[in-house]
Amino acid sequence: MSNPDTEKQTNAGSERVEPRAPEQRREWAMAHAGAGAGGSRWLAFGGWMLLLAGAFNVIAGLTALFRPDYYVVAGGELLVxxxxxxxxxxxxxxxxxxxxxxxxxxxxxxxxxxxxGLAGLSAIGHLAFLAAFPLWEFAAIALAVLVMYALVVPDEDAVA
Structure with missing residues (x-):
């Protein structure tokens, strides 16, 4: 006896595949997507956030070099x-x-x-730069912590 869900029927020379039962279609639709070709979604997230943090740091560096008056600090000096x-x-x-x-x-x-390592050092550096632009520096520290978390989280297929 053949399985009616996978049985092919021939109708005037053309092949037709019978549809699956609704329960089977729902299982297929509710299946979790894999992480990709051996990759981790957290690693991809961490990589994008690291790119973003790096771009922000490049902008902050260029701003400090070319427009030092943009940052307001008494005496023009920072912690270090x-x-x-x-x-x-x-x-x-x-x-x-x-x-x-x-x-x-x-x-x-x-x-x-x-x-x-760079995210950790960056968080410490932003702490030293805190007096210059407090709100931005807190956001940059939070982004650095998020990057560290995303890169430390183990892969989904890792075994302890």
Whole structure:
């Protein structure tokens, strides 16, 4: 006896596949999507957020270099260093973060580890830059913490 759900019927030389039962179609529609070709959704999210944080740091670095009057701090000094030094620091961090973010999107392990370290150092740096632009710095610290979390979360297929 054949299964009626998968049985092909011939009708005047053409083949027709019988539709599945409604219960089977619902199971198929409710199935979870996989993470992709050996990738992790968290890793992709972390890579995109790292790219975003890197772009923000590049913008902050360029702003500190070319428009130091944009930031308002008494005496023109920050906790450590001046605006010129911070401009180069943020520019370097931003470029490295963009490169690491692209590596994370490519599934590179070195990029994941580098991204975690850069996000941690970036959070500390934004804490030192807090007096210059408090609201933005709190947002940047939160983004750095989010990046660290996304890159530390284990892959879905990881075994403890």
């Amino acid at each position: 260093f001046g605006f010129g030094a911070w401009g180069w620091i943020w520019l370097a961090f931003g470029v490295l973060q963009v490169a690491a973010g692209a590596g994370c999107l490519g599934g590179m392990r070195w990029a994941r580890i580098t991204g975690i």
